[in-house]
Amino acid sequence: MRMSATHLMHTHLMHSGEPNSPRYRETPMSIRIFTRTGAAIAAICLFAGSGFAQTAAKPTDPQIAHIAYTADQIDMQAGQLALKKSKNKDVRAFASDMVRDHTAVNQKALALVKKLKVKPEDNPTSQQLSKQASDKRAELSKLNGAAFDKAYIDNEVAYHKTVNDALQNTLIPSASNQELKDLLTTGLKIFQGHQQHAEQVAAGIK
Amino acid sequence: MRRRRSRLSFGALPVLAAFAIVVAGPVRAEVIHVTMEQIAYMPAQISASVGDTVEWDNKDIVAHSATARDKSWDVVIAPNGKNSIVLKSAGTVEYYCRFHPNMVGQITVKARE
Numbered sequence: 001m002r003m004s005a006t007h008l009m010h011t012h013l014m015h016s017g018e019p020n021s022p023r024y025r026e027t028p029m030s031i032r033i034f035t036r037t038g039a040a041i042a043a044i045c046l047f048a049g050s051g052f053a054q055t056a057a058k059p060t061d062p063q064i065a066h067i068a069y070t071a072d073q074i075d076m077q078a079g080q081l082a083l084k085k086s087k088n089k090d091v092r093a094f095a096s097d098m099v100r101d102h103t104a105v106n107q108k109a110l111a112l113v114k115k116l117k118v119k120p121e122d123n124p125t126s127q128q129l130s131k132q133a134s135d136k137r138a139e140l141s142k143l144n145g146a147a148f149d150k151a152y153i154d155n156e157v158a159y160h161k162t163v164n165d166a167l168q169n170t171l172i173p174s175a176s177n178q179e180l181k182d183l184l185t186t187g188l189k190i191f192q193g194h195q196q197h198a199e200q201v202a203a204g205i206k
Numbered sequence: 207m208r209r210r211r212s213r214l215s216f217g218a219l220p221v222l223a224a225f226a227i228v229v230a231g232p233v234r235a236e237v238i239h240v241t242m243e244q245i246a247y248m249p250a251q252i253s254a255s256v257g258d259t260v261e262w263d264n265k266d267i268v269a270h271s272a273t274a275r276d277k278s279w280d281v282v283i284a285p286n287g288k289n290s291i292v293l294k295s296a297g298t299v300e301y302y303c304r305f306h307p308n309m310v311g312q313i314t315v316k317a318r319e
Contacts, residue, residue, distance in 0.1 A: 097305050101268045104285065108267050189245035190268055193306025200307060 058174040062121035065113050067171065068184060069106060070126040071163050074133040076102040078159075081140060082152050090201045091149045094156070098194065105187055112183055146205070153202045160195035164188060237261055237290070240311065242270045242283060245303075247311035254293055255316045261290040271304040272311070280304070 059067065079098035086092050113120060136155060143151050167188045175181040235257040241248045242264040254260065262272050264283040272291075273280045276299060283289045296317040303309035 101305065104268045186244060186267070189308070190306060193245060193303065193308045196307040197305065 059123065059125070059171070060121070061116075061175060061177050061180055062118050063123045063125070064171050064175050064180065064184070065109065065118055066120035066122055066126045067129070067166075068187065069109055069120055070129050071166075072102045072106045072109070072187075074129060075156075075159065075163075076106070077133070077137065078140075078152065078156070081137060082148075085140075085144065085148050086152065087145075088149045088205060090204055091153060094153070094197060094201050097197070098156070101190060101194065105183075105190065108183060112179055116177060116179065118177075118180075149205055150202075153198055153205065156198040157195060157202055160191050160198060164191050164195060167191070235259065235292075239263060240272075242266055242303075242309070245306055245309055247272075247309060250310065251312045251314070253314045253316070256293055256296055256318050258315075259290050259292050260313060261288055263288050269305065270309065272301050273304045275300045275302065 076099050079095040079102070082091060082095035083099070086095065112118075140148060140151055140155070167184055172181060172184045172188065175184055236254070237259045238252050238254050238261070240252065240260060240262050242262055243266060245266065247262075252260070260272075262270075262281070262283045264270055264285055264287050267285055269282060269284050271280060271282045272289075278295075278299065279291045281289045281291055293313070293315045296315050299313045299315065301311050301313065
């Protein structure tokens with residue numbers, strides 16, 4: 001789950017809407033080389049490559065908003081499933097925290113896109129996230145008791161790690177609107193907290 | 207409350223004396239403010255004395271807790287809400303947020319002289 005979703009974010013976002021021309025794929029490398037060498041060379045490369053970087057490597061703000069909302073929604077639904085199925089006190093407390101926090105973040109995100117007049121735009125990354133989540137939900141629905149608790153909490157650890165990696169490496173650096181970037185940055189800190197919390201719960205139910 | 211005490215003082219001088227010491231004593235309990243912002247306690251480290259109050263003010267969009275690692279206290283603070291505790295004993299207490307354990311703080315509590 002973790003590897004595939006991360007990989008997916010990178011591959012889709014890097015190449016979405018652009019031809020597979022070698023020139024496009026060279027852009028990120030030129031930026032990378034640039035950071036290792038002097039500032040002057042870097043600046044030249046950056047200017048030369050910025051057009052490619054924006055079109056080939058970056059998701060747009062409407063796509064980012066959609067991905068973030070989708071990712072939030074998925075974890076809220078997973079929490080609701082856990083509240084229906086689990087009897088473990090720690091798992092239930094964690095699940096209700098997830099429902100509460102992800103609801104709060106999504107309300108904030110919806111208010112922001114409304115304010116910015118951004119229309120969230122569906123995209124392959126969102127679609128893939130939804131597909132994986134519905135497969136995972138089907139898998140979890142068949143489990144009960146301790147087996148469910150373990151599968152749910154292990155998935156929460158992996159899922160938050162995947163989302164946090166995507167936020168840190170792709171979504172936050174790609175966001176162009178500062179308020180969107182700030183909300184994603186706050187979201188990352190909240191979800192890093194969830195990841196640690198999930199790891200603690202996972203360690204406790206082994 | 208004050209009116210009641212002053213009436214009592216006519217017949218109970220020791221009570222009045224004790225009341226005067228509490229009010230005019232050299233040290234008064236303080237309220238120390240800690241803000242919760244960007245999933246962090248600010249300031250993360252504070253010093254206080256026994257009897258002081260610590261008040262957390264949550265400016266984040268999600269609820270937080272301030273939970274002592276030694277389990278001596280645990281308070282939940284809603285978004286845009288405040289909550290507080292009174293420090294009852296001396297020592298250093300580490301605390302964290304139960305919902306976001308990446309939030310950590312520390313209170314060094316001195317005994318009152």
